[in-house]
Amino acid sequence: MTSTESPNPLRELAPRDLREHTASTLARARERSVALTDAVDDEDLTRQHSKLMSPLVWDLAHIGSQEELWLVRDVGGREPLRPDIDDLYDAFQHPRADRPSLPLLGPAEARAYVREVRSKAFDVLERAPLEGRKLTEAAFAFGMIAQHEQQHDETMLATHQLRQGEPVLHAPEPPPRRIGNVAPEVLVPGGPFLMGTSVEPWALDNERPAHEVHVGAFVIDTFPVTCGQYVAFLEAGGYDEPRWWSEAGWAYRSEHAITAPRFWRREADGWWRTRFGVHEPVPADEPVVHVSFHEAEAYAAWAGKRLPTEAEWEKAARHDPATGRSLRYPWGDEEPAAQHANLGQRHLRPAVTGAYPAGASPLGVHQLIGDVWEWTSSDFAGYPGFTAFPYREYSEVFFGPEYKVLRGGSFGTDAVAIRGTFRNWDYPIRRQIFSGFRCARDPRPDERA
16 A cells, blocks of 8 residues: 655645635734733733743744744845844744843734734735745745744743733633543554655745654553643652662652752642643543653553554554555544644633544544644654755754654644644644643553454
């Protein structure tokens, strides 16, 4: 059976329909940026809530700066609006901890700037040929900028989680569990599958090219590890036993006196957490969130398992054994909708396990997209045949063992910024991100048949 991947319907759109789809995608990102920044006053916008994060007003102006550089100047060939601020909003020039001391645009000026840039970008979208250049083919540059803005929106959402004070963000509760009991694990047969993509028009460079990978048989958790399962690890003394931790993980846990997931604390009646200003009991049936790679790895060792490799995760998410195709998403090729996954900040928490049966993969693995980013055991590296595009600083400069790959997106990830092939990466110590995990293991001899 020859491995193939599903095509993206964007390639079939007429130019007018492609422009309308792209404009709508950009507008959705901007609505979210505005909501996240309008939710707080100017003092909150300019304050640094954690040295791990930029002031919200920096993220806002940075979104505009990148849009100006790529859409207004490059694609549109227009005169620069604010060349004087290019260095201020270059993420590689200034570490996050130093950004509050920079002469940043104030809230009113930043809002005016991003509005002006967007107006010009929409004009460029109306006029630019969406062919003839790799950067503009199928509106790639516009899709790249929409993804960039949504990625910063998720970063701003993480900053909201770190801020002190009364809740300012509100959203309905995610859906309840919608399925009965299912097996806790799924056996994924060994064999080849097509990893990555060569056909997704808005896929970023590190997702390319598609290449066949042979993955041996493995068993993977049906759902991400829940808070209730993680509490069992806590109550068993998991944070006090070096044997479950890697040398680097134990050193980090000890140096920083980490005793539970970030934002959790033990009270007389059990474990509680703070979530966007709300103090609440830890829900047993939600995926655990705000854990580092080191914590995930230690839990997996305690449970007699391991973290999946990136290839294992993607095979569980995309491989259709009936056809041999690699699907765009676990549920198939259609764009994510509310019944498939917890995405786009529709809710301000992970959904309970079993809430999205329509999002299951052909192999029966659930909630691979949305809810929590899932740590894998893999270092971040380019695929065979990788080519940096359109700039090295998006992916290539991060390749190496310092970064671990996360997959699947979170409740704070927008649909435009997640695919079955999408790759995220971060330092293994990171806990402020919306990160969780699921476990894998090698099959027993009686399971291989």
